[in-house]
């Protein structure tokens with residue numbers, strides 16, 4: 001039985017559960033359940049705090065875990081990424097009161113509040129900066145106003161929390177994070193583990209692509225398939241009207257509207273874009 005850790009609350013929990021559901025695994029029905037057995041797929045899921053997940057996986061007690069890259073780095077646990085999962089994206093950054101041009105070197109001798117002390121200490125050491133790291137559990141942005149810190153290092157997603165507190169981010173991001181599938185560093189591969197990773201990869205790819213179907217005059221098909229080359233090659237199928245063909249190709253979700261505009265301009269008709277739920281490439 002494969003033992004897999006999943007975030008039980010916070011920013012990653014809903015999307016992680018959703019992705020596992022799309023990949024064909026059993027979902028938990030009760031928010032408070034700490035374990036779910038999926039006998040069909042021979043997996044047991046453990047719903048844990050995202051901060052703790054890398055520790056369980058690094059110790060070898062659990063085979064796989066889903067958590068944030070930043071949280072995994074901060075734990076210091078010996079884990080490695082098998083697959084980036086494309087959700088829970090954020091950057092982890094230094095920030096300080098607006099109105100001054102801050103640089104990481106300015107943190108020397110300052111008090112720096114964060115919920116990710118190891119990630120921050122490692123980065124300060126890389127910059128050769130000596131600062132006092134103050135560990136807080138959350139609401140870190142308010143700590144400067146309340147007088148316990150001079151600067152912070154925190155998760156930035158939209159940047160709204162920084163703006164609301166009149167703070168500016170500075171320096172390169174300490175970490176560019178997203179949710180990741182982890183295993184213990186150097187752990188042996190098993191069929192069960194690679195199957196779960198492949199299923200999640202299938203959902204990640206499916207979310208990044210759309211399926212495009214359209215009809216195209218036979219004379220224009222070369223121009224059309226240059227716009228939609230697909231992954232290997234597009235499907236071109238005959239239609240009842242012999243002057244026309246049907247084309248089917250996967251297209252990057254981000255570019256799909258642009259591609260549809262170009263196809264329409266070339267003379268394609270009945271251009272349909274549909275979601276892909278999962279795939280194996």
Ligand SMILES: Nc1ncnc2c1ncn2[C@@H]1O[C@H](COP(=O)(O)OP(=O)(O)OP(=O)(O)O)[C@@H](O)[C@H]1O
Nearest residue numbers: 009010011012050068069071088089090155157177
């Ligand atoms: N807007 C966001 N706020 C916090 N974490 C985010 C956000 N967007 C993505 N993340 C990622 O989610 C993970 C943090 O999740 P976690 O559940 O610990 O934080 P949280 O949602 O702030 O929960 P809590 O405040 O209860 O600790 C990190 O990997 C972080 O990069």
Ligand SMILES: O=P(O)(O)OC[C@H]1O[C@H](OP(=O)(O)OP(=O)(O)O)[C@H](O)[C@@H]1O
Nearest residue numbers: 138139140155156157158159160161162
């Ligand atoms: O850039 P933004 O889109 O504003 O998102 C980032 C903010 O969201 C999170 O806080 P959360 O609401 O989880 O509160 P917390 O600080 O108490 O964890 C995170 O810690 C940042 O404060």
Ligand SMILES: [Mg+2]
Nearest residue numbers: 010137138139
């Ligand atoms: Mg938080």
